[in-house]
Amino acid sequence: MLSKEQIYEIIDCVVSECQPYEAKALVLSNGVGLSRFANSEIHQNVFENKTEIIINILDKNKSIESATTDYSKDGLKQLVAEMKENLIFLPNADEPPPLATGEVEITADSFSDELERLYTVENRCKLIKDCIDTLSDDYMAYGALTYSEEQIAVGNSTGLRRFARYNSVDFSALVSSNSGGTGYAQMLSNTPANMDVPAAFMKAKDKAEMNQNPIDIKPGVYTVILEPMAVGALLSDMAFMGFTGKSVLNQASFLTGKLGEKVFDERITIIDDVTNKNTIPLPFDFEGETRQVVSIIEKGVAKGLVYDGTSAAEAGVKTTGHSVNMPEYGGVPMNMVMGNGEKTLDQIISETESGLLVTKFHYMNGLNPRQAQLTALTRDGLFKIENGKIVAAVNNMRFTESMLNAFNQVVDVSKERQSTGFYFGSCYVPGMKINNFHFTGKTK
Numbered sequence: 001m002l003s004k005e006q007i008y009e010i011i012d013c014v015v016s017e018c019q020p021y022e023a024k025a026l027v028l029s030n031g032v033g034l035s036r037f038a039n040s041e042i043h044q045n046v047f048e049n050k051t052e053i054i055i056n057i058l059d060k061n062k063s064i065e066s067a068t069t070d071y072s073k074d075g076l077k078q079l080v081a082e083m084k085e086n087l088i089f090l091p092n093a094d095e096p097p098p099l100a101t102g103e104v105e106i107t108a109d110s111f112s113d114e115l116e117r118l119y120t121v122e123n124r125c126k127l128i129k130d131c132i133d134t135l136s137d138d139y140m141a142y143g144a145l146t147y148s149e150e151q152i153a154v155g156n157s158t159g160l161r162r163f164a165r166y167n168s169v170d171f172s173a174l175v176s177s178n179s180g181g182t183g184y185a186q187m188l189s190n191t192p193a194n195m196d197v198p199a200a201f202m203k204a205k206d207k208a209e210m211n212q213n214p215i216d217i218k219p220g221v222y223t224v225i226l227e228p229m230a231v232g233a234l235l236s237d238m239a240f241m242g243f244t245g246k247s248v249l250n251q252a253s254f255l256t257g258k259l260g261e262k263v264f265d266e267r268i269t270i271i272d273d274v275t276n277k278n279t280i281p282l283p284f285d286f287e288g289e290t291r292q293v294v295s296i297i298e299k300g301v302a303k304g305l306v307y308d309g310t311s312a313a314e315a316g317v318k319t320t321g322h323s324v325n326m327p328e329y330g331g332v333p334m335n336m337v338m339g340n341g342e343k344t345l346d347q348i349i350s351e352t353e354s355g356l357l358v359t360k361f362h363y364m365n366g367l368n369p370r371q372a373q374l375t376a377l378t379r380d381g382l383f384k385i386e387n388g389k390i391v392a393a394v395n396n397m398r399f400t401e402s403m404l405n406a407f408n409q410v411v412d413v414s415k416e417r418q419s420t421g422f423y424f425g426s427c428y429v430p431g432m433k434i435n436n437f438h439f440t441g442k443t444k
Contacts, residue, residue, distance in 0.1 A: 246330025
């Protein structure tokens with residue numbers, strides 16, 4: 001991995017070569033160690049180091065962007081020269097937002113030496129082997145244990161400099177029985193104390209043991225208890241569909257015209273909170289702007305949206321520091337935290353007369369953004385609840401539901417929460433009990 005000083009040298013070189021134009025350099029440098037297993041055998045151990053430099057050059061109503069993994073001085077000089085030549089021939093467009101400014105350097109180093117020590121390739125393999133050794137011959141294990149190091153830096157012609165460094169571990173496991181029953185668990189953390197690979201694996205194993213002889217049930221309306229992984233999947237797609245300023249500007253969001261109004265049950269509070277230590281610790285966005293804590297939903301009331309520089313300029317507001325360098329999306333939430341309740345998930349199950357327990361969703365798709373309508377299949381653990389007890393496994397079902405309906409039918413929110421990854425960041429979410437959840441199809 002490059003040092004902070006080496007990364008700043010890259011930024012300085014880019015900014016200097018881009019003169020007399022204004023410029024921004026975004027450096028994404030990561031190292032990923034992956035240990036993958038299938039059929040209860042470790043079959044892959046790889047480590048990849050990659051550094052990408054994304055350069056933007058601005059000239060009044062023109063801008064150009066290019067990326068490279070060649071960060072040698074000669075390579076950077078050649079790329080910038082080509083960008084300058086191409087910039088001349090570009091047509092005028094809307095004036096890009098001004099570059100971020102800030103005299104005070106922001107440096108955030110959340111790197112855990114203990115995490116690095118605990119998840120070397122040797123230790124990853126031992127953890128996986130110990131987990132697999134707990135299985136009988138009737139079960140097979142599949143999954144991956146990944147250790148990641150990330151360095152992100154931004155600099156531009158105004159003198160702005162930003163640098164962040166952190167590491168994390170992601171474990172996913174699927175346990176499958178010879179009879180076809182499966183169980184799945186995932187764990188993601190940047191804190192050693194919050195990472196328990198054996199416990200996550202045991203959860204997948206327990207689910208596989210429960211997921212035997214599934215019964216068929218008819219599509220229809222059911223009370224569901226969604227585990228945190230399932231809630232995280234819903235929230236991730238809702239973020240793109242409705243929590244961005246860009247989606248409201250395009251009148252494509254389910255929050256269009258509803259800011260300040262009650263849109264969900266009062267039990268629902270969703271904050272994009274960069275200060276929450278259970279999410280990714282990146283205090284600035286890909287434009288170099290300081291990331292703000294944004295209250296999106298507060299006790300069911302739509303309160304705020306996230307913006308990047310372009311969408312903020314279009315809306316006539318200040319950026320919230322949520323650029324992911326993809327203007328077509330506008331700003332994107334990266335640290336979504338949902339408020340929790342007072343009961344454990346087990347208590348919520350025990351108080352449920354009739355319902356379905358959902359482990360996770362698979363292949364989520366948006367159908368109608370204005371209604372926050374989503375569809376997906378359940379996977380790796382759908383169970384029937386009767387009189388407060390799990391009584392049977394159920395064949396996977398397809399749901400088709402408006403989250404405006406579902407999140408207004410909330411009965412309970414669990415006390416425990418879990419970190420789950422999504423496209424650009426992470427969620428920290430509880431489980432939820434929801435009435436009148438629509439299942440529209442089933443599998444065999």
